[in-house]
Amino acid sequence: MQTVYNTYSLEKETFTPIQDGKVTMYLCGPTVYNYIHIGNARSTVAFDTIRKYFEWRGLDVNFVSNFTDLGDKVINQGKKEGLTEEEVADKYADAFLEDAAALNVEPATTRPRATQYMEEMVSFVEKLMAEGQAYEVNGDVYFKTNQFKNYATLSHQNMDELKKNAAGRLEDDDQDEKHDPTDFALWKKEVRPDVTAWPSPWGPGRPGWHLECSVMIDELLGDTIDIHAGGIDLAFPHHTNELAQSESYHDERFVNYWLHNGFVNVNDEKMSKSLGNFVTIHDLLEDDSIDPQGLRYFLTKTHYRRPVAYSRDRLDQAQAEMDKIYRTMRGLIAKADDNGDVDSDVEKQVLLLKERFVAAMDDDFNVENALTVMFELITLGNKMLTSSATASTISRVKDELASWLHIFGIDNFEEERELPKEAKAILEERKAAREEKDFAKSDELRDRLKEMGILVKDGRDGQSIEWSS
Ligand SMILES: [Zn+2]
Missing domain, CATH: 3.40.50.620 (HUPs)
Structure with missing residues (x-):
């Protein structure tokens, strides 16, 4: 109810x-x-x-x-x-x-x-x-x-x-x-x-x-x-x-x-332009060290009627939880195959957890209690990964977890490929070259990135990259 x-x-x-x-x-x-x-x-x-x-x-x-x-x-x-x-x-x-x-x-x-x-x-x-x-x-x-x-x-x-x-x-x-x-x-x-x-x-x-x-x-x-x-x-x-x-x-x-x-407080103060603690989503998303899905998770994990206390530290703590979710989901995705029977004992455990998850969310959307249950499902998933569970049983746990995560706005589990340090340095150098309108140098740096398998494009918001393979 x-x-x-x-x-x-x-x-x-x-x-x-x-x-x-x-x-x-x-x-x-x-x-x-x-x-x-x-x-x-x-x-x-x-x-x-x-x-x-x-x-x-x-x-x-x-x-x-x-x-x-x-x-x-x-x-x-x-x-x-x-x-x-x-x-x-x-x-x-x-x-x-x-x-x-x-x-x-x-x-x-x-x-x-x-x-x-x-x-x-x-x-x-x-x-x-x-x-x-x-x-x-x-x-x-x-x-x-x-x-x-x-x-x-x-x-x-x-x-x-x-x-x-x-x-x-x-x-x-x-x-x-x-x-x-x-x-x-x-x-x-x-x-x-x-x-x-x-x-x-x-x-x-x-x-x-x-x-x-x-x-x-x-x-x-x-x-x-x-x-x-x-x-x-x-x-x-x-x-x-x-x-x-x-x-x-x-x-x-x-x-x-x-x-x-409820409100959002920033660094334990009310957010206001005069305090200089006005945080826009645009600025947070521009910051490459912030995972947009981690930010979503941070904003979601507090019950909607309670105040959210934002600080960079608390965002990073939420990201650490997000990373646990990624690890489990990626592990399950890699091993899952839904052709076959599901272990009946695991099925029973999943249904019991689901009942508690629903009870928490039915209670005025108590996300905090629901997440506690979700982390129990993650523990079950991790156990599957180190046991002799069949691919179809793993698939069952993965699907349930993915459907709960979707409610919290977490849908992407693909691993982002980390840019090599050298490529990051070249991108910085190229940005400076473009600002100085040194296009010959910028083209040369673009070609060097291409050799590393990184395609760079120039848009309104600066450079963006894509992996060529
Ligand atoms: Zn209105």
Whole structure:
């Protein structure tokens, strides 16, 4: 029996999907204005693991996650880089997909962009206004929070606290316009000449951030969905506001289970630009000493609701565990052959471990307990490798282990060929030659690498290599 911890009730609840055998799941995706940091990646990876577990259990998951491709962050980054808003969004959406692929994250069933749903957002706001749940002031439209009962429930704060905090937020320049400090923008007027605005009955503008997710969920998944996911920092105000406007719009329950992942701390401090400890996945993946799959394993091995403590040391410790997994899987792959019978005693042991693995994952995706069981399966695999186990019995253990590893985003077991030291030195030398535009020397060094069986190519991101045999 699957249980999930629901932030709405603050309790573990039995998970019963709306439609038997199917799960509708929405994850708030990134604003595409920069490379994602390790905190964004944690959320992406945590819910990818949960999705893959559902799929492993035979459920059909409709997984939607958006790109926020508009707003001040995108506009300001465009000014910095001399790009249009669309170019910024394209660039960092591509970068996100590349990072996600490197971490073996399964592509979303649908990956909508906010700017594709402008008309739907305008009509969503029109309906709320027609029903008296929203009001317009000078081209801005606000949602009336006091007309929605239980507005504060998901935030687990009381209304007075929320009002006090909202009134104290000095950076909000629209406080004077609002009827109540907790009211939030559905539509914002935009009159700056060099900034994209969309037409609406209230004049040119753009949607509020919360509105995007509500409308894309409505369009792509339906009135009520099984799971809405995101970082715990999104529970209020983002998810609280999504819930209020969607339930006002549909007059029925919006989400059955709210799942939130914990933070990532870097070197035991909160990650922030001012502390200079901002870690992007792009930078980590550029570092050749980091195995992307080891990074995925590091991000996955902590229970999704607990904070992840990142440091290079802890990443290296996770890599050591990853290397154990590689050794066993490579050994099993080399000896496995699935033609033949499986030893019945081994079969029994595998099924017992599988039962415990399922019990751990069914318990609100307790990856930590599941990994303990997985390492017991690895021990069994290692025993097979040094015993007289048949190739078909080895194959059985290998297949089971591979299917569990797939849930955690670990799919590649091919050994990377280590570059000889001499080749590394030549590559460095060649990089310097190219920077100095000494192409004759760079060509000569390329030929020397070719003699060593290494083909070098020059791309936008510098040199890349391939083995010729
Ligand atoms: Zn959202």
